Amino acid sequence: MYKVLIVEDDPMVAMINEQYVCKNKDFCVQKTCRNGQEALEYLEETNGTGSKDSSIDLVIMDVFMPLMNGVETLKKIREKKLDCEVIMVTAANDPATLEETMHLGVIDFLIKPFAYERFQVALEKFIANDQAFRGAQQTIDQNYVDSLISNGGQLHLQNNELPKGIQKKTLDLLTDYLKEKKGWVSGDQISEDVGLSSVTVRHYMSYLVEKGEVNGEINYETGGRPSMLYRFVL
Known part of the structure; x- marks a missing residue:
């Protein structure tokens, strides 16, 4: 830890x-x-x-x-x-x-x-x-260095491989849903509409936000606990 x-x-x-x-x-x-x-x-x-x-x-x-x-x-x-x-x-x-x-x-x-x-x-x-450097061999080659630097510290995934815990079918489901909505939608609403747990939705939304495909912002006007809103980047 x-x-x-x-x-x-x-x-x-x-x-x-x-x-x-x-x-x-x-x-x-x-x-x-x-x-x-x-x-x-x-x-x-x-x-x-x-x-x-x-x-x-x-x-x-x-x-x-x-x-x-x-x-x-x-x-x-x-x-x-x-x-x-x-x-x-x-x-x-x-x-x-x-x-x-x-x-x-x-x-x-x-x-x-x-x-x-x-x-x-x-x-x-x-x-x-941290894992990229821990995973390095005692000696490194130019390909390893190029992969590390070009991806901001994380090695490139081969053959369009998705990160651990991200499934293409689920990713496509969520991106298609957001494209159809064409506006801001809460994580709880996404969870209810597509039939996925709120934890799963947050995990995938974090990935899409990092990739720049989805925008996220906090909604403070809920009357209670603030919630996250998402929309597909057009």
């Missing part, structure tokens, strides 16, 4: 991030820090010792924080060669911040407010990146 450090000064956002992380069985939240300085000190304790048993695998971090902001913290993490990956979750939407964090090697960059499904896509990117 991957160990996660959440770095966020807003307690409500930190709680939401933790809930989203814990919904993925491959991750657990080890600690939450309120600023970059606190996070850096913690990472030096866990990841600076060289022990994999206690080290953090993934940092989910805001940009705007007191004492030390996210970009400064990320720079320090890289300077000190603390072995962990970073996902930025922030309201910062300027190109300069995005470019700088990408140059510093973030796995993903999520802009608030973000959808649950998009958050899970970021976690899956981390897993794909």
